[in-house]
């Protein structure tokens with residue numbers, strides 16, 4: 001069996017679904033769900049993740065660092081990968097791969113291998 005983990009939703013046990021109702025009469029209780037797959041690795045469903053965030057989100061943001069000024073995506077870091085069929089002939093769907101700067105619109109050619117390499121970038125910072 002795969003590892004079952006408890007949902008971290010603070011109110012998971014209060015939702016009245018048949019799968020949460022466990023035990024035998026007269027000791028049946030609604031219980032926190034256990035799953036092998038959890039949303040974000042922690043929650044049985046979106047409602048439970050939202051319950052958690054509503055209760056702990058502000059504390060978590062304060063703990064890990066609140067953003068207090070706008071972040072800036074500069075020209076140096078605005079390169080994204082794309083492709084099109086600009087040089088292909090009918091019946092030949094060879095792709096043309098390129099970087100495009102989302103601020104300046106400058107394009108630079110890429111090889112297919114560079115396109116597929118998720119670590120390959122020409123961005124220079126965050």
Ligand SMILES: [Zn+2]
Pocket residue numbers: 007008009012033043044045048
């Ligand atoms: Zn849950």
